[in-house]
Amino acid sequence: MRCAISNARNSGMVLEPELENALGTVDVVGISVQYTERYMNLLLPTSCIGCQEFQTATICQKCRKRLKDSQLNRCAQCALPLAHHEKNSLCLDCLKNQPPFDATLCLDSYGGFLTDAIHSYKYQHQIAIAHGLFDAWFDIHPKELKKDQSVDVILPIPMSQEKLHRRGFNQSWELCKLFSKKLKIKSNWKVLKRIHIEGDQVSASKQERAHRLNNVFFINPNNIDLIKNKNIVLIDDVMTTGATLSVIAQLLKDFGAQSVHNWVILRTPKKSSC
Numbered sequence: 001m002r003c004a005i006s007n008a009r010n011s012g013m014v015l016e017p018e019l020e021n022a023l024g025t026v027d028v029v030g031i032s033v034q035y036t037e038r039y040m041n042l043l044l045p046t047s048c049i050g051c052q053e054f055q056t057a058t059i060c061q062k063c064r065k066r067l068k069d070s071q072l073n074r075c076a077q078c079a080l081p082l083a084h085h086e087k088n089s090l091c092l093d094c095l096k097n098q099p100p101f102d103a104t105l106c107l108d109s110y111g112g113f114l115t116d117a118i119h120s121y122k123y124q125h126q127i128a129i130a131h132g133l134f135d136a137w138f139d140i141h142p143k144e145l146k147k148d149q150s151v152d153v154i155l156p157i158p159m160s161q162e163k164l165h166r167r168g169f170n171q172s173w174e175l176c177k178l179f180s181k182k183l184k185i186k187s188n189w190k191v192l193k194r195i196h197i198e199g200d201q202v203s204a205s206k207q208e209r210a211h212r213l214n215n216v217f218f219i220n221p222n223n224i225d226l227i228k229n230k231n232i233v234l235i236d237d238v239m240t241t242g243a244t245l246s247v248i249a250q251l252l253k254d255f256g257a258q259s260v261h262n263w264v265i266l267r268t269p270k271k272s273s274c
């Protein structure tokens with residue numbers, strides 16, 4: 001084992017500092033699972049989910065820096081990029097028509113360099129990508145996550161049974177499980193339910209989406225106690241117009257939720273702000 005590590009170092013491979021430190025303490029006899037994972041990362045290097053460059057981490061330092069930069073000047077409530085003339089922490093849309101959710105955090109904009117990674121995760125079932133997105137999320141939002149320690153429950157955006165059978169997994173629930181495990185906060189996929197509607201939500205306008213979404217979501221009556229007076233986080237992969245998250249946040253507040261925050265991976269900018 002020491003020989004393989006030394007070969008990798010001698011080959012000029014650049015190791016992440018964290019991995020370099022860990023490998024320095026590897027003991028052949030008492031090797032832990034943690035070290036095994038890191039060692040396997042070294043033996044089976046991957047490409048960054050952002051820039052596809054060959055390296056040992058799921059997402060490289062250069063891409064993490066780009067993500068940190070993309071957090072500047074976003075609306076605190078809906079996470080849309082703020083225009084130059086918008087001097088408040090909220091965009092004009094949120095100031096005019098306050099959404100029912102209280103805040104939104106995202107990793108980057110839809111259409112940016114993580115878009116292919118989201119498509120591979122969602123449509124090609126590359127579930128391992130969720131770990132990279134999740135790691136980057138914690139890297140980018142450490143302070144916000146500390147502030148949100150008051151979160152009571154983390155909920156996924158529900159998928160209809162028809163769609164779940166067709167796709168094979170709920171991308172929101174897979175992410176939700178990672179957040180829940182890391183933060184040690186309970187999550188539950190049974191609280192929110194959704195009935196199936198035909199039609200393509202992706203290409204629908206904001207008004208069409210809002211109209212279609214009326215009466216699509218409902219709350220499992222057995223889980224009301226998980227909502228009333230609770231601080232809730234909704235997890236989603238892409239926030240497009242925000243219509244789905246608005247409808248769900250309103251529903252949760254109608255059932256007594258104290259606050260509803262959105263944690264999404266990508267946020268679609270408005271056409272005018274592209």
Ligand SMILES: [Zn+2]
Binds near residue numbers: 050059
């Ligand atoms: Zn990269």
Ligand SMILES: [Zn+2]
Binds near residue numbers: 075077
């Ligand atoms: Zn806004």
